[in-house]
Amino acid sequence: MTNPFEIPSPRSTAPAWSGSGKDRRDVLDALTLFGLFAVAAMLLFYTMEDRYRWSILAFAAACALGSAYGFLQGAWPFGVIEAIWSLVAARRWWRKG
16 A cells, blocks of 8 residues: 655656666766865865966856856856856956966
8 A cells, every 4th residue: 555645756756768778867966976076176276376377267167067067957138147157267267377
């Protein structure tokens, strides 16, 4: 007998993607890890900007990764803003040189 008040796990009801053999949660988990990496890199390189000139360029690259993450996960406003941040940081690196 099943509990009528039990909420089913979204992982157990995720539909399989056609042809790939992987279900939706596997793709989202990889995408989430990519986003986590991008944002952690942004934080790391942002904190090092005063010490090393190259960390500004690394921050710009991390912002570009964050932008890609935003577009890949469907949050295009986040992707656009991160792309702008990437351009601003690259310009700061260029002008500091």
